[in-house]
Amino acid sequence: MELHGQGVSSGIAVGEALLVERKAIAVLRLLLPQDELEGEVGRLRSAVEASRQQLQAIKERLARQAGSPHGYIFEAQLLMLEDPLLLDRTIAVIREEHVNAAWALRTVAERLQALFEEFSDSYLKERRTDLDDVLGRIQLNLAGAPGAHSLSRLPRPHVLVADEIPPSEAAELDWDNVLAVITDAGSATSHTAILARSRGVPAVVGLHDATRRIPAGALVVVDGERGRVEVDPSKPALAGYRAAQERDRAEEERLRGTRSLDATTRDGVTVRLLANAEFPEEASTAALYGAEGIGLFRSEYLLGRSLAWPSEDRQVELYRGLLRAVPPFPVTVRTWDVGREDLAPGGPSSANPALGERALRLLTRDPAPFLTQVRALLRAAVHGPIRMMFPFVGGPRDMRLARELVARAAYELSREGLAFRPVPIGVTIELPSAALTVDLLAREADFFSVGTNDLIQYLLAVDRTDPRLAPHYEPLHPAVLRALKRIVDAAGSAGRPLSVCGEMAANPLHALLLIGLGVHELSMSPAAIPRVKAVLRGATAASARSAAEACLGMATSAEIEDHLRRALGLALGAGVVVPS
Numbered sequence: 163m164e165l166h167g168q169g170v171s172s173g174i175a176v177g178e179a180l181l182v183e184r185k186a187i188a189v190l191r192l193l194l195p196q197d198e199l200e201g202e203v204g205r206l207r208s209a210v211e212a213s214r215q216q217l218q219a220i221k222e223r224l225a226r227q228a229g230s231p232h233g234y235i236f237e238a239q240l241l242m243l244e245d246p247l248l249l250d251r252t253i254a255v256i257r258e259e260h261v262n263a264a265w266a267l268r269t270v271a272e273r274l275q276a277l278f279e280e281f282s283d284s285y286l287k288e289r290r291t292d293l294d295d296v297l298g299r300i301q302l303n304l305a306g307a308p309g310a311h312s313l314s315r316l317p318r319p320h321v322l323v324a325d326e327i328p329p330s331e332a333a334e335l336d337w338d339n340v341l342a343v344i345t346d347a348g349s350a351t352s353h354t355a356i357l358a359r360s361r362g363v364p365a366v367v368g369l370h371d372a373t374r375r376i377p378a379g380a381l382v383v384v385d386g387e388r389g390r391v392e393v394d395p396s397k398p399a400l401a402g403y404r405a406a407q408e409r410d411r412a413e414e415e416r417l418r419g420t421r422s423l424d425a426t427t428r429d430g431v432t433v434r435l436l437a438n439a440e441f442p443e444e445a446s447t448a449a450l451y452g453a454e455g456i457g458l459f460r461s462e463y464l465l466g467r468s469l470a471w472p473s474e475d476r477q478v479e480l481y482r483g484l485l486r487a488v489p490p491f492p493v494t495v496r497t498w499d500v501g502r503e504d505l506a507p508g509g510p511s512s513a514n515p516a517l518g519e520r521a522l523r524l525l526t527r528d529p530a531p532f533l534t535q536v537r538a539l540l541r542a543a544v545h546g547p548i549r550m551m552f553p554f555v556g557g558p559r560d561m562r563l564a565r566e567l568v569a570r571a572a573y574e575l576s577r578e579g580l581a582f583r584p585v586p587i588g589v590t591i592e593l594p595s596a597a598l599t600v601d602l603l604a605r606e607a608d609f610f611s612v613g614t615n616d617l618i619q620y621l622l623a624v625d626r627t628d629p630r631l632a633p634h635y636e637p638l639h640p641a642v643l644r645a646l647k648r649i650v651d652a653a654g655s656a657g658r659p660l661s662v663c664g665e666m667a668a669n670p671l672h673a674l675l676l677i678g679l680g681v682h683e684l685s686m687s688p689a690a691i692p693r694v695k696a697v698l699r700g701a702t703a704a705s706a707r708s709a710a711e712a713c714l715g716m717a718t719s720a721e722i723e724d725h726l727r728r729a730l731g732l733a734l735g736a737g738v739v740v741p742s
């Protein structure tokens with residue numbers, strides 16, 4: 163069986179499928195070897211026993227509260243726990259289907275829930291709520307038990323098959339045991355895709371129903387370049403994939419060898435290539451790929467699944483760690499780019515979160531985490547060249563707010579006698595309103611970085627997370643080119659440095675266009691650096707400039723892409739195809 167989606171992180175992976183289903187908590191579906199089954203049975207028994215003790219304690223507490231009529235509810239739940247329909251059947255599923263306890267419980271739960279649905283008696287029907295409550299409790303006890311399998315602790319390398327992976331879970335994923343990621347939802351600029359690329363893990367998204375079609379434990383081949391997933395491939399096909407995997411590895415080795423070379427075009431224009439990073443550990447990978455610093459550190463990933471803001475001292479240490487990994491180069495930390503929905507999943511949020519309360523807009527709600535972060539950045543600057551960048555800026559008024567925040571942090575630090583240094587303050591140009599006011603923003607900001615991922619989404623009114631809209635998400639749309647040209651020119655006239663940190667920077671063809679438009683600094687996932695560098699070294703800035711000039715007069719992204727390929731492919735030498 164072959165499935166087709168959008169390849170968002172290149173490379174080929176071959177491995178066993180692990181299914182993830184998320185309701186209240188993520189439940190993994192693992193196929194286990196015979197000798198691990200009794201361990202799962204033991205885990206299930208312990209979780210049921212822990213649930214029994216908790217319910218008993220609740221029941222007793224309620225009984226002590228005179229007049230409380232609710233003890234009977236827990237009586238019913240205790241009886242359910244002891245029902246052989248639940249425990250014995252779940253054990254049978256573990257043994258017969260060779261699956262983990264959490265998945266076996268989920269299977270039995272589905273059957274029991276269906277049974278309850280069939281009751282005509284409304285009292286019995288009502289007991290469905292109790293059943294869900296008991297099942298949820300056992301699942302939580304299973305997940306919390308020592309040695310439990312979870313997304314942050316996978317038993318061995320797998321291909322992850324999920325509906326989607328929210329950023330908080332992706333941040334804590336046991337990436338060392340993830341061979342590839344494939345998801346039903348997602349798009350090229352969704353955060354799962356960005357993380358997979360930064361980890362060098364092949365990924366295909368937008369598969370719609372992969373979680374229903376791929377059986378747990380099936381052998382899966384993921385081709386992240388072509389967006390193809392093959393389930394249970396034939397022997398010859400598998401051999402072909404393995405050979406391609408080897409070729410990729412050799413090519414990767416060769417490209418990494420360009421680490422110490424400059425990204426200089428044949429006519430002598432040097433472009434600075436920096437790394438985007440989501441996790442502190444990635445900073446060393448950045449150095450490995452020859453990045454001249456970190457151009458974008460997405461600090462909100464520090465929140466992780468606990469959604470707790472790290473303390474000021476902890477942040478100072480983390481930012482210092484980033485500086486230590488890439489000396490003497492600068493590190494640009496983007497301040498928290500979070501929405502209300504990220505901070506309180508399931509809580510009240512805007513109907514359209516991408517247009518809602520996020521980043522600086524949350525300042526009035528609770529300035530504390532923002533102030534703490536700015537203080538930590540100013541303190542970390544004592545140890546090296548830190549730059550602070552504000553995301554989701556709508557115009558000069560937002561930047562004034564940001565500047566006030568920084569001034570307040572500096573004032574507090576000096577009053578407290580803590581060492582700090584002023585840092586350059588930048589703006590991510592990612593809202594059309596910011597793109598149109600770069601000249602005004604230049605009065606408030608020291609540097610700019612263009613976030614093309616969001617700029618394209620907002621300029622074209624295309625939800626970047628919706629796979630159905632992928633054909634409408636056009637980085638080469640004439641409006642995008644014109645906006646970029648305007649931004650670059652305005653920053654140049656104001657004498658402010660500018661880089662591009664969105665995914666366009668990582669696409670060699672788009673990178674050449676950006677150089678042609680006058681950009682001299684690009685920031686991308688570390689693994690993309692060697693390929694972009696190789697293409698830049700083979701091209702001339704003059705040909706990129708004339709190609710960009712011609713493209714600015716064209717009407718569709720197809721024409722623009724075609725022109726770029728021909729003009730720049732020719733400039734690179736006969737027969738060279740610019741990879742996208």
Ligand code: PEP
Nearest residue numbers: 592613614615616663664
């Ligand atoms: C962008 O919007 O281009 C960007 C770099 O940030 P993110 O992808 O995290 O929104």
Ligand code: MG
Nearest residue numbers: 592613615616
């Ligand atoms: Mg953005």
